[in-house]
Amino acid sequence: MAAPATALRVSPKASVKSLSSSDYGVRGFCGNCGTHLYWKMKDDSMIAVWIGTLEHSDDLSFDTQIFIDSKPEHYAFTNETKNLTGAEVFAAVTGIP
Amino acid sequence: MTKASPAHGSCLCGAVTFSGVPSTRGLGICHCKMCRVQSSGPFFAVRIEGGVRLIEERGLKWYDASDIGERGFCCDCGSTLFWRSKDAEPGDWAVSAGTLPDSAIPKIFEHIWIDDKPAYYEFADDSPRRTAADCLGGAPIAKPKGVKH
Numbered sequence A: 001m002a003a004p005a006t007a008l009r010v011s012p013k014a015s016v017k018s019l020s021s022s023d024y025g026v027r028g029f030c031g032n033c034g035t036h037l038y039w040k041m042k043d044d045s046m047i048a049v050w051i052g053t054l055e056h057s058d059d060l061s062f063d064t065q066i067f068i069d070s071k072p073e074h075y076a077f078t079n080e081t082k083n084l085t086g087a088e089v090f091a092a093v094t095g096i097p
Numbered sequence B: 001m002t003k004a005s006p007a008h009g010s011c012l013c014g015a016v017t018f019s020g021v022p023s024t025r026g027l028g029i030c031h032c033k034m035c036r037v038q039s040s041g042p043f044f045a046v047r048i049e050g051g052v053r054l055i056e057e058r059g060l061k062w063y064d065a066s067d068i069g070e071r072g073f074c075c076d077c078g079s080t081l082f083w084r085s086k087d088a089e090p091g092d093w094a095v096s097a098g099t100l101p102d103s104a105i106p107k108i109f110e111h112i113w114i115d116d117k118p119a120y121y122e123f124a125d126d127s128p129r130r131t132a133a134d135c136l137g138g139a140p141i142a143k144p145k146g147v148k149h
Helices: A086-094 B033-039 B132-136
Strands: A016-020 A025-030 A036-041 A047-049 A064-066 A082-084 B007-010 B017-022 B027-030 B043-056 B060-064 B069-074 B080-085 B094-096 B108-112
Touching (some): B017 B094, B033 B069, B043 B080, B108 B132
Parallel strands (some): A064 A082, B027 B108
Antiparallel strands (some): A016 A025, A036 A047, B007 B017, B017 B043, B027 B043, B043 B094, B060 B069
């Protein structure tokens, strides 16, 4: 689930750790149990929250897969999804084709 | 049966690395709520023949997750790494498939805790689906610690 990073309040902050995972992205996780919390842009323009942390997260629709060209062979979903390659994701975010 | 070659696994940042021979038995996918809270998706578990051999472990942290299990992750980058039973032999851990090279990951052997799986995703393979009761053989379901949903 994506939103501007300023829309998210995290408490308590003491257990949240983060990794600068690329030139533009940060991955947040719980330092106590390893639960994945979010991925966000370094400029705070967007934050995507990992759904496992949300209440009532079992009642969702799964309609998009990104970085589909990185998907390994050993699994596939039967869901009909819009599939974007890494290049298509970058193009959509930057506006540069 | 062809013996698989040793594979090297790693978290995202390299603070935990290990080696081992992935079991040719195949990949087990756990759909339980605890796994899905931790990484927002099912846990893709690979068993390692003879146990995991840690090479670098400065980032390895174990979380006491339930009555029966512990979850290993990297405390520097958050990568989900291992699941082990509290009475496991050293190194007898289920390894998160994502830490291994894609070429070393076996085909899906089974799905477990299928009764915990939400309806919004479905895998395309036809391997057996086993419930929590199937897996535990009548033993009590593990009680998770921490937040419950």
